[in-house]
Every structure is written in structure tokens, then in C-alpha cells.
Amino acid sequence: GENVEQHPSTLSVQEGDSAVIKCTYSDSASNYFPWYKQELGKRPQLIIDIRSNVGEKKDQRIAVTLNKTAKHFSLHITETQPEDSAVYFCAASTPWSNFNKFYFGSGTKLNVKP
Amino acid sequence: EAQVTQNPRYLITVTGKKLTVTCSQNMNHEYMSWYRQDPGLGLRQIYYSMNVEVTDKGDVPEGYKVSRKEKRNFPLILESPSPNQTSLYFCASALGLAGGNEQFFGPGTRLTVL
Numbered sequence A: 001g002e003n004v005e006q007h008p009s010t011l012s013v014q015e016g017d018s019a020v021i022k023c024t025y026s027d028s029a030s031n032y033f034p035w036y037k038q039e040l041g042k043r044p045q046l047i048i049d050i051r052s053n054v055g056e057k058k059d060q061r062i063a064v065t066l067n068k069t070a071k072h073f074s075l076h077i078t079e080t081q082p083e084d085s086a087v088y089f090c091a092a093s094t095p096w097s098n099f100n101k102f103y104f105g106s107g108t109k110l111n112v113k114p
Numbered sequence B: 001e002a003q004v005t006q007n008p009r010y011l012i013t014v015t016g017k018k019l020t021v022t023c024s025q026n027m028n029h030e031y032m033s034w035y036r037q038d039p040g041l042g043l044r045q046i047y048y049s050m051n052v053e054v055t056d057k058g059d060v061p062e063g064y065k066v067s068r069k070e071k072r073n074f075p076l077i078l079e080s081p082s083p084n085q086t087s088l089y090f091c092a093s094a095l096g097l098a099g100g101n102e103q104f105f106g107p108g109t110r111l112t113v114l
Helices: none
Strands: A004-007 A010-014 A019-025 A034-038 A045-051 A056-059 A062-067 A072-077 A086-096 A100-103 A108-113 B004-008 B011-012 B019-025 B031-038 B042-051 B054-057 B076-078 B085-093 B108-113
Touching: A004 B108, A010 A019, A019 A086, A019 A100, A034 A062, A045 A056, A045 A062, A062 B108, A072 B042, A086 B042, A100 B031, A100 B042, A108 B085, B004 B085, B019 B085, B019 B108
Parallel strands: A010 A108, B011 B108
Antiparallel strands: A004 A019, A019 A072, A034 A045, A034 A086, A056 A062, A062 A072, A086 A100, A086 A108, B004 B019, B019 B076, B031 B042, B031 B085, B042 B054, B085 B108
């Protein structure tokens, strides 16, 4: 099956700096790559996603890049704010018969220091 | 309000005592899924369902059962819980058939098996 690796496991940045979280995947058939933010004690919520036919997607301060050849994708957060502090998960979705399975990375705890 | 609900939110039980965690969504979503979240392991998919009466195994299905008799409900059944099933469980739903659609997560169920 698919294997998604996420780095770093923790990331501490100063408010206003940029943060980058990287993920690699193993199955070249994976075609959908969402990123989720999970605040302490809350449920994961989608913040941005990208499909395999797109190389980059941006939404205000958040961007995701995908390199299908190298099988890696990254989350970029610019001008970080304290409210960006949370755990971020990447995921890869792989078609399986008529369905899609989802494989998540192990998470990155982002701490934005004021 | 569009939402995914889970019950109970917290459960402490003993080894071998059958339990069911309910999940319901009011968004007419076809896709529903169960995940478990453990520290350092991210979210792992247990089972998923593409529509009524159509279910399939995720990455970690051992010790769990599911059913999808109605489109809105997707209960998770632990026939004989064991301590290694102590975890935080999330139900999720999504609109589409072949993935590539946002998954909406329920609030989570924290299960402790003694």
C-alpha cells in the first residue's frame, strides 16, 4: 500500500516567518493530496488540497506544491501568525478499484512564537 | 447545519465487551470513513464506504466491523475490544465517488479499553 512520510515532526518559527512542511509518498497512482490542520482537542479540518494534474495551488498565505516525478509535496505558510499553531497532516489518496483510500502522514506540530 | 456527528464522545470500557460508536452525516454524502488517531502515527483508515451496502477495508481493519444500511449512518463496531484499540476515533464523510473531495470529520470519540 501507500506510505506517506512527513517531516519535520515539530517546527517552531517566529511570528511573521515562513513555515514549510514536506511529505513524500510511494504510490505513483496517488492522485489527490489534501492538507489538514488540527488544533488541540479539535477535529482535523481541510486547509488546502491539490490534485495530481496541478503543480501548485495557493490560497492567501497557504500554498501547496506537488512534484509527481519525485513523489513529494509540500505545504508553505507565509507570514505565520500565532493562530497557525496546530498539528498539520498531509495525506495521499490512492484509487483502489472504484474507491479511494486515504493515507496520512504522522503530523507536524507547528508552534508560532509571538 | 451541515455536520458529522459521533456518539459517544468519550467511552471507557473493559476488554471483550462489545461496543458500537455511531456516526451520522446530514450532507447526503456518499463516502464515509473511519479513522483512528494515535500519537506519532497520524490518522489511519480503518474502513470506508462508497455508498449504502458498499464497504471496504482500510489500512487497519483488524478487530473492527462496520455497516452501511442507510446513507447517513456508518457505525463502527468493536465485537471484542482489546487494550490496543484504545485510541481517538474519527468518522468522516465526503461528497464524491472517486475521492478528490473534501472530507468532513466528526468531533471524535476517545475510547479507552481497560
